[in-house]
Amino acid sequence: MRQLEPFTELLNSGTDWHYKKMRLMARTPLPRRNYGPDWEASDRHLDAFGDTVNAIVRRIEAEGYSGTFILPDAQLRAIRADLDGVSFVNRHDRSDQRLFDLDRLDADGTGTGTIYSNFEMHSRSPALQALIASAIEPVARAYLGACCKFLNSQVWITFPGTATARNKDFGWHYDVDDFKFLKLFCYLNDVDAATGPHAILPASHRSRHMYRFFNRQLDDRSARQFGEPCVITGPAGSCFFEDTIIYHKGTAPTERPRIILQVQFGVAM
Ligand SMILES: O=C(O)CCC(=O)C(=O)O
Numbered sequence: 001m002r003q004l005e006p007f008t009e010l011l012n013s014g015t016d017w018h019y020k021k022m023r024l025m026a027r028t029p030l031p032r033r034n035y036g037p038d039w040e041a042s043d044r045h046l047d048a049f050g051d052t053v054n055a056i057v058r059r060i061e062a063e064g065y066s067g068t069f070i071l072p073d074a075q076l077r078a079i080r081a082d083l084d085g086v087s088f089v090n091r092h093d094r095s096d097q098r099l100f101d102l103d104r105l106d107a108d109g110t111g112t113g114t115i116y117s118n119f120e121m122h123s124r125s126p127a128l129q130a131l132i133a134s135a136i137e138p139v140a141r142a143y144l145g146a147c148c149k150f151l152n153s154q155v156w157i158t159f160p161g162t163a164t165a166r167n168k169d170f171g172w173h174y175d176v177d178d179f180k181f182l183k184l185f186c187y188l189n190d191v192d193a194a195t196g197p198h199a200i201l202p203a204s205h206r207s208r209h210m211y212r213f214f215n216r217q218l219d220d221r222s223a224r225q226f227g228e229p230c231v232i233t234g235p236a237g238s239c240f241f242e243d244t245i246i247y248h249k250g251t252a253p254t255e256r257p258r259i260i261l262q263v264q265f266g267v268a269m
Helices: 003-013 016-026 053-063 074-084 101-106 126-144 208-215 219-225
Strands: 086-092 097-099 115-118 149-156 181-187 198-201 231-232 240-243 248-250 258-264
Touching: 003 016, 016 181, 053 240, 074 126, 086 149, 126 149, 126 181, 198 219, 219 240
Parallel strands: none
Antiparallel strands: 086 097, 086 115, 115 149, 149 258, 181 240, 181 258, 198 231, 198 248
């Protein structure tokens, strides 16, 4: 029973007590109150996102996500260039490691419905390091407060194919990655309805109902109680901050592969 997940996780002998406590408590709004936002943090204007830190944080607070920014072309090109020669691993079994020509993924014909990830971009891309330092971290620090800490980065490619909405990669869920956390997503290719856009259920992060506590994953029918989904499409370089405590999902691409970058900050539970 999926609803019992908060309690079955407590029985998992493979994780320590502190992690189990976090997984249980972070489903409730209580611990989040201890971390940010820090409104004193900054009214600084961020060139990469064309807005001030505080305005972005205010929107994340209210909407669960920041709305979309388009990264300046030079920064997008620099990040894409740093991906040259990077290998990706099949996220499901980690067995299959591959290089891709990111400009010719359609021609590659690889991996029906498969997701390939790279988990090291933050350590090997100077362009990403610069973006993190100049624009992503200031927003994360303002949103999460003094305990803010970089957690990870990931670039993944989702291929169209046999993937269906029943596949758990593509179902509605919220994340429980820390007591409070924030992600920056950035599309590295053009994403339309057929490229597997990211989607959220607006305002679902604000629900105080016990239903949320017990239902970290939702099927499409249950998701309807949260209203119309917001589907995020946009050209390469489209970025958005999201507190993925909101219900969200990546939809399954039907025609073209999607390349997406994620940078995650937390409070270092
Ligand atoms: O691929 C996506 O757009 C969704 C990613 C996701 O579900 C997550 O980061 O938890």
